[in-house]
Amino acid sequence: MSVKIKDFSDVEYVLPGSAACAGCPSTIALRIVGKALGENAIMLMTPSCAVASIGLLPKSCYSLPTLNICFASAGASAGGLSLALDALYEKGRLKGEKPTVFNWVGDGGTYDIGLQGISAAAERNDDFIHFCYNNEAYSNTGVQRSGATPLHAITTTTPLGKEVHRKNVPLLMLEHRIPYVATASLAYPMDLYRKVAKAKSIKGFKYIEIHAPCYPGWKFASSDTVKMSRLAVKSGAWLLWEGEYGRLTLNNPTSLLAKGKMELLPVEEYIKSQGRYAHLMKSPDKKSYLAELEEEVKRGLKFMAGRAELI
Ligand SMILES: Cc1ncc(C[n+]2csc(CCOP(=O)(O)OP(=O)(O)O)c2C)c(N)n1
Numbered sequence: 122m123s124v125k126i127k128d129f130s131d132v133e134y135v136l137p138g139s140a141a142c143a144g145c146p147s148t149i150a151l152r153i154v155g156k157a158l159g160e161n162a163i164m165l166m167t168p169s170c171a172v173a174s175i176g177l178l179p180k181s182c183y184s185l186p187t188l189n190i191c192f193a194s195a196g197a198s199a200g201g202l203s204l205a206l207d208a209l210y211e212k213g214r215l216k217g218e219k220p221t222v223f224n225w226v227g228d229g230g231t232y233d234i235g236l237q238g239i240s241a242a243a244e245r246n247d248d249f250i251h252f253c254y255n256n257e258a259y260s261n262t263g264v265q266r267s268g269a270t271p272l273h274a275i276t277t278t279t280p281l282g283k284e285v286h287r288k289n290v291p292l293l294m295l296e297h298r299i300p301y302v303a304t305a306s307l308a309y310p311m312d313l314y315r316k317v318a319k320a321k322s323i324k325g326f327k328y329i330e331i332h333a334p335c336y337p338g339w340k341f342a343s344s345d346t347v348k349m350s351r352l353a354v355k356s357g358a359w360l361l362w363e364g365e366y367g368r369l370t371l372n373n374p375t376s377l378l379a380k381g382k383m384e385l386l387p388v389e390e391y392i393k394s395q396g397r398y399a400h401l402m403k404s405p406d407k408k409s410y411l412a413e414l415e416e417e418v419k420r421g422l423k424f425m426a427g428r429a430e431l432i
């Protein structure tokens with residue numbers, strides 16, 4: 122399926138009046154996701170910037186039915202809601218196309234606080250889409266580290282830089298052998314739209330993770346959200362891929378980078394204007410830190426290229 126920007130609907134599901142920061146990656150992503158899903162959808166959110174941005178009742182900046190749920194229940198709530206809809210269709214109390222049930226959850230909610238329930242829903246193959254917008258921290262509560270915070274990044278709970286590696290939850294989801302899993306980026310909106318439309322057309326558990334550079338947390342210029350997203354992909358710090366029932370395909374430009382048909386941007390180009398890495402850029406050991414991060418990127422790319430060769 123090839124998607125053009127003119128295929129995007131003019132209808133907005135994030136309305137003016139959102140309390141999100143200007144240039145917020147979660148909000149940009151949700152606008153695109155809303156356009157790909159359309160109005161026949163029900164959204165569930167765990168505590169996050171996306172919830173903090175809604176506005177005060179009775180006002181809401183989201184024009185889809187939206188449920189605020191607690192962290193641990195993301196998997197069970199969306200799965201239960203979807204099953205309840207199935208029951209209503211079975212009894213003939215609902216007619217027409219089943220609404221797309223989807224979670225809109227941050228990395229804190231996905232990688233850490235709700236992981237068990239999300240894994241259980243994936244294993245049961247519950248019929249909904251779990252979106253993780255990954256801004257690599259607990260942003261709305263003051264930028265604490267999460268399981269998605271990368272090595273050496275400063276957060277308020279890793280003031281000297283994170284000393285351990287991030288998890289790879291999309292890869293964990295791939296190994297659940299669910300019907301569909303994908304990673305996406307704001308810098309490649311057509312790829313994101315296509316993946317959402319594909320997930321919508323598939324029954325069962327779908328997982329889409331969107332990289333979400335967050336300028337207040339990462340400390341870069343607010344106008345550079347999309348530029349930072351692009352640098353992450355071109356440097357190999359964020360990989361674009363999709364998988365069906367455990368069968369993995371790399372998407373461009375990640376596929377070109379993996380085949381050596383496109384040159385990787387140095388990681389320094391990606392991290393040099395992020396304040397969360399300023400301590401590395403000023404360090405007398407800058408060269409060895411950069412070499413370590415380059416090594417990490419190349420290892421990740423090689424691993425995923427190898428995994429794509431497996432059935
Ligand atoms: C069980 C539980 N633990 C902690 C909190 C406090 N809390 C609210 S939002 C949040 C962080 C959410 O991080 P993430 O899911 O990444 O969303 P973001 O803020 O980055 O948008 C935390 C820890 C809570 N509401 N419930």
Ligand code: SF4
Pocket residue numbers: 140141142144145146147148170174256260261335336337338
């Ligand atoms: S802190 Fe980051 S994710 Fe949260 S509203 Fe602001 S830009 Fe968006």
Ligand SMILES: [Mg+2]
Pocket residue numbers: 227228229254255256257258259260267
């Ligand atoms: Mg987060």
